[in-house]
Amino acid sequence: MNSAIKICVVGLGRAGNFHLHSIKLLNQFELIYVVDTNEKLAQSVAEEYGCKWSVQLEDVLKDDALDAVVVASPTDAHFDYIRLALQAGKHVFTEKPVGHSVNEIQTCFKLAQENNKALHLGFQRRVDKNFVALKQRLAELGDYRIVKASSRDNPKPSYDYLKISGNIFHDMVIHDFDMLMFLFGALAPESVHAIGHAYDTTIASFNDYDTVLVNIKFQNGMVCSIDTSRTAAYGYDQRIEVFGEKGMMTVENERNTALNVYTKDGMSHEPYNHSFPERYKDAYLEELRQFLEGINTGLHTNVIEEECVLAHQLADAALESIQTNQTVNFSQFVAK
Numbered sequence: 001m002n003s004a005i006k007i008c009v010v011g012l013g014r015a016g017n018f019h020l021h022s023i024k025l026l027n028q029f030e031l032i033y034v035v036d037t038n039e040k041l042a043q044s045v046a047e048e049y050g051c052k053w054s055v056q057l058e059d060v061l062k063d064d065a066l067d068a069v070v071v072a073s074p075t076d077a078h079f080d081y082i083r084l085a086l087q088a089g090k091h092v093f094t095e096k097p098v099g100h101s102v103n104e105i106q107t108c109f110k111l112a113q114e115n116n117k118a119l120h121l122g123f124q125r126r127v128d129k130n131f132v133a134l135k136q137r138l139a140e141l142g143d144y145r146i147v148k149a150s151s152r153d154n155p156k157p158s159y160d161y162l163k164i165s166g167n168i169f170h171d172m173v174i175h176d177f178d179m180l181m182f183l184f185g186a187l188a189p190e191s192v193h194a195i196g197h198a199y200d201t202t203i204a205s206f207n208d209y210d211t212v213l214v215n216i217k218f219q220n221g222m223v224c225s226i227d228t229s230r231t232a233a234y235g236y237d238q239r240i241e242v243f244g245e246k247g248m249m250t251v252e253n254e255r256n257t258a259l260n261v262y263t264k265d266g267m268s269h270e271p272y273n274h275s276f277p278e279r280y281k282d283a284y285l286e287e288l289r290q291f292l293e294g295i296n297t298g299l300h301t302n303v304i305e306e307e308c309v310l311a312h313q314l315a316d317a318a319l320e321s322i323q324t325n326q327t328v329n330f331s332q333f334v335a336k
């Protein structure tokens with residue numbers, strides 16, 4: 001058996017928490033550091049998990065005993081942390097998105113290659129059993145013609161989070177763009193069109209949107225529509241439908257239980273999961289288990305670089321479309 005991988009988690013908020021939980025369950029990791037710019041939080045989490053703490057990742061990276069880093073800090077620090085950790089010879093698991101530009105993404109993949117380290121990305125839907133089952137049977141549909149995806153978060157993230165999240169396309173719809181890559185590979189898009197609105201005036205003041213619709217046409221003819229909201233009153237809502245030449249496949253939401261109640265007054269179902277920590281708890285564990293496996297077997301990444309870049313470019317194109325109120329010709333846009 002391989003010896004325990006000594007690991008650090010940087011960023012101890014919502015994402016940091018679900019990764020700490022997974023690390024605790026996977027006993028082949030040994031958590032030796034937690035890092036957060038909030039000193040009190042770093043201290044109290046270190047106490048809870050019995051490890052060392054710091055407010056600076058740079059200090060922790062000097063420790064030769066450290067093998068791997070989980071980057072769960074806010075998005076604006078991802079690229080620097082990934083770069084520093086890989087250059088220090090550590091394996092990296094990073095939350096999405098990897099960086100703010102194609103150049104940053106490519107630099108991260110290049111550094112992982114040069115330093116012979118794993119770089120795994122937190123696109124957890126790729127390991128969710130429902131979406132994996134869809135991918136396994138997808139070919140039965142023949143030509144894929146229409147994809148419809150709904151992705152509605154709950155509860156609305158904090159304004160502190162939203163202010164530095166980038167924008168709804170790079171922060172949230174990126175999961176749906178990645179799902180297209182996961183299901184269909186790096187298909188060439190022909191055009192991208194996005195519309196949206198900010199019902200929340202604070203979100204509007206960040207020049208961002210809380211409700212968007214993105215339409216994509218791919219060069220092979222497939223058309224795709226993704227609708228997104230930062231909040232959904234009835235719980236966490238994530239569904240997908242693929243319509244093809246020979247039929248249709250859908251992935252519906254998970255509910256708290258499968259109980260349905262039928263009475264003379266009507267029918268009721270259990271609510272959907274409240275939020276992403278419940279919906280993806282198994283996937284969050286599985287993605288870190290695969291990271292561990294990647295480190296032990298030399299599998300560099302769980303997402304092909306080309307797919308990661310294309311998902312980012314789709315987010316760029318959607319942002320361009322909504323800001324210019326025009327349909328974006330994808331190949332002209334990326335050639336600019």
Ligand SMILES: NC(=O)c1ccc[n+]([C@@H]2O[C@H](COP(=O)([O-])OP(=O)(O)OC[C@H]3O[C@@H](n4cnc5c(N)ncnc54)[C@H](O)[C@@H]3O)[C@@H](O)[C@H]2O)c1
Nearest residue numbers: 011012013014015016036037038072073074075077095096
């Ligand atoms: N894959 C998913 O389902 C998923 C879900 C939520 C968040 N995320 C991603 O995780 C990342 C963190 O999001 P979150 O919801 O946990 O945010 P959060 O606001 O809940 O927590 C962020 C934490 O990072 C700390 N922090 C701030 N600046 C820092 C820095 N420079 N270095 C170290 N720590 C710093 C904060 O003090 C806070 O404790 C984001 O990039 C987001 O995109 C992914």
